[in-house]
Amino acid sequence: MIFETIVTTLSPDGELHLAPMGIRYEGHEVLMMPFKPSRTLDNVLATGKAVLNLTTDVRVFAGCVTGRREWPTIALDGFAGRRLASALTHVELELVKPQDHDVRPILHMRRVGEHAHAAFPGFNRAQAAVIEGAVLVSRLSMLPREKVDAEMLYLQIAIDKTAGPHELEAWEWLTDAADRFHAAQEARA
Structure with a gap:
């Protein structure tokens, strides 16, 4: 694990x-x-x-x-x-x-x-989605765009349903990073 x-x-x-x-x-x-x-x-x-x-x-x-x-x-x-x-x-x-x-x-x-230092309150689904999204973004150069797009789209469901302000901010950073990466890839092609 x-x-x-x-x-x-x-x-x-x-x-x-x-x-x-x-x-x-x-x-x-x-x-x-x-x-x-x-x-x-x-x-x-x-x-x-x-x-x-x-x-x-x-x-x-x-x-x-x-x-x-x-x-x-x-x-x-x-x-x-x-x-x-x-x-x-x-x-x-x-x-x-x-x-x-x-x-x-x-x-x-x-x-x-x-x-x-503080009690662990548990993760909400949006927090788990951000962590998984961060893993995907860290591997943009290793994964096919279709896989990244499909997984980010699925993770968006948890963001939409359970995110607070911190999760929304983090998710925006991740989606912006993925968009910039893919735009740069397309510009090179």
Whole structure:
């Protein structure tokens, strides 16, 4: 089972990077599989640390894949990292073992701290649709346009029925990004 999260990492120079990432739990380990190349991969390999952020603010997911990476964060006490200010829970991770792969290395991470900041109210359908839409937008160059269009059209149903202001804003970012990508593809053809 894959869980969608936001991973925050710091470069060796202390530069913050946020990335949406599907992770897996395996016993007490968290398995991250960033694509090569990626700043998340570089940062974790260089520092051995990452922070897993569990949030219901789906604007962060949509924002990260549409170039909006500036989100409020908070420095952590006793751990070299930052968490999202909107994180309901954050988990401090240390690298146990990197497993190299040509496309998606596996980073075996050990939980060294877990802190709850607010209760998880659950996701509404629009939040789930935004997360799925963010995954599609992050893979526009890998997926056929027909598949993207069909899936976005289906996800629109949940947006129309259950979205609040945050979900509507995030959805607009995603649809604009997909439209711009496809327009650029058509202009090149």
